[in-house]
Amino acid sequence: MGINNMKHMRGYSKSSRITWSRRDSMLWLFCLLLSTPTLGWSQSRIDSPNSKVLLDIPIEQLVDIEFVTVFKKPGSIMESPAAVYALNNDDIERSGVTNLPDALRMVPGLQVAQHSANSWAVTARGFSGMSRGLSGQFANKLLVLNDGRSIYTPLFSGVSWEAQDFLLDDTERIEVIRGPGATLWGANAVNGVINILSKDSRKTQGLLVTAGSGTEERAFGHLRYGGRLGPNTFYRLYGKYLKLDDLVNNTGASNSDQSDLVRGGFRLDSDLVYSRVMVQGELYNGQLNRSYNTILSQNGPFPQQFSHEDRMRGGHLLTRLQHSFSNSSDLSVQAYYDRVETDEAVVKGYINTYDIEFSHRFDFGNRQEVIWGGGYRVISDHFDSTFAFSLNPAERTTGLANAFLQDEIRIVPRHVSLIIGSKFENSAYAGFQIQPNARVRWTPSPTHTLWAATSRAVRTPSRGEYDARILLQEITSRPDEGSSFLAFTGNDSFRPETLLAFEFGYRGWLAPEFMLDVATFYNRYNSLRTDNLLPLFHNEPIANSPHSFVALMPGNSMEGRTYGVEVAAEWQVSRLWRLRANYSYLKINLALTDGFDNFAKSIAGQSPQHQMMLNSTLNPASHLRTDVRLRYVGGLASPNLPHYITADARVAFDINRQVELSLVGQNLLASRHAESSEVLFFNQDSPLVSRTTASQIQRGVFSKLAWRF
């Protein structure tokens, strides 16, 4: 016990042990602030002699001057040798969604299940993590980045979607890459990467006020002001408030899961031709009510049903500097600080993340483009010990170092390219890991692209899997002597999960108005997590209480094979009408390699086999826009949930040049439907123990008004 007990840190030498002092934090903050160039000495082009000289050049010669390309424009998605799908700002706005998980439902191959009014499980290609009690809503194989900042929580290997309130109007694009994105994004991008990009401040100038209200989205408001600080520097400031209504449980009664979330922040962009600087920061504070059915205090009952107002707050500061050395070489450096504080019924603590990374892109010879880089991240956390949940040690600081290298070789220029690369990581929980990846792209004509890829990816164990003790279920009740509980007990011999993936796809225009995107994959997973009772029924005491527990420890005794196909098609029927359709198929086969875990294989039943979506975008008149979306999600085997079909619709009308009114209906086909329920522990026939009871998703309508000045 205690901060200095470092024996859990495998692969971490004593000389590089980190202890963090307040002075170090100040040094970091100081350097972060200084690294944003002061606007006074920005590289203004006013002093450059170039511009005026051009006026003296006769036009006949102007056509022959070669210009420098500054900052290579990112390759288009059409030619990308991976299963990429992008939602741009217009797609998101017209869908009427108000939160990220709902936006992600439009991406083929992603599985989104809403668990309550303020929690979701999102994953790609299986392993939604809809199970395992306390970490119930965490899908651990998907990496999510917000402007390059990871919002993956290192405590339970997942994403707290509830803390990510969505600034729709300020979102440029959401890029989703299904499949291992290991080389450029690192460990835990096992089944995919979601990259949320916010708009450059230059694009969000002026005043924007939005407000709305509805049956489930009780109230929301967003205020944003964008301005200019000089010829090349733009900024915006914003504030957002969201109040969500509660949903009902399966008996129709309120599940007490209403929430309030406030956030405010800024972004600043400076474009100095050869350099670009971006700084952003945000603070948020939220109250999320949850309906618990879990073990809380040592006095019982076990479990207890109660409602608690969980609090979540935090913030971040991020800065990014890009510099172009020449038209064949550019560098990007990014640093951020992120803090999350959580005060829930059972889990209370904070996590500080300090991250710095860089990447350098350069052309090598005539046919190669190389990208290399590296970074270092420090995560420092503290969690209070409660009866039902504790971490040992309660406080920990770990470092994660990474480096990567990728080379794109144009074997036949404009037709065939080979991309090979690898990421190298060293962390306390997974030691040294290599994640190589190779891709081939064939573009027979500008309108068709075929690609294939093979990669290795790793899912690092989380702090919870190493250090947590979570009481799950009462096994025997001895009123005089104390009860015996089943407890998930973290263990430092739990190894990383690994994936070997094979993918293949096609993307192209079959006709001028018809685009098709198909991606198929075959994934081989090894060392998948299983929870094993060992040794059987050996009771350990729980400190400061008369109770004891039997340990359920994570092991790596399962392997899996998954395969499937994801199809996206787009048809521009006429100038005013566009149709989109998505379909995905997923098959999961899991097998235990040793030991007994009745429950692990049921993970295969937590993902639907078939999912479909049909989306119609129509502009019937010049100031009127309508969208209708129909979705089918297949049933789940375990928990036993039926399939559902749902429809969303949006109508938007421009009242005048500055004001838009929109009306959105969600989940219209049924008054309510279920997308998730807590899954059983240990024994499928016994009554379930759940941390929070699942809500049913209700039909809802809301209206929104947006003013732009």
Add this chain to the structure above:
Amino acid sequence: MKRILPLVLLALSNVSFAQSGTSVVTEYEIKAAFLYNFAKFVDWPTSAFQTDSTTIIIGILGDDPFGSILDEIVADTKVQNKRLQVKRFKQPGDLTFCHILYVSKSETKRLQWIQRKISGASTLTIGESSDFLERGGMIRLVNKRNKVRFEINPMAASKAGLRISSRLLKLAENLKNTLANGRVPQ
């Protein structure tokens, strides 16, 4: 290690990246020079200068890719004995008369709407999207292997009462063949 990293970050940010001088030009510096040249080689009807005969107005509609480059290039310069002024418009609804209007890619979808707003006005429209000329635009800037070229739709220009100098027409990528054949575009 923990001490070095913040200092590395600091060092990286403060390194001054010296420019190599006059030999390096960016894409939009050249395009800004082109806008200046279009002002030199296009004749507007006298009605275009009724309100102010001393200024040629260059407007930018939508996302502005020039930044301060255009303002610097036109500052203290005279074309056809008139000074140049740059105006920016976020939306087509904000438009006021311009002699030259650069329509950014973000606004090209609404080109027909824009044309209606400025119809009757002698505005030289300039854009970059691939269907700019088909949609009624007059000059389209196009990048050919890191060089800036342009295409002209002479009919659209003459409909607006503008006369384009043959010096410009000769350089237009899409007109080279027609002129070589001796056919002068109307």
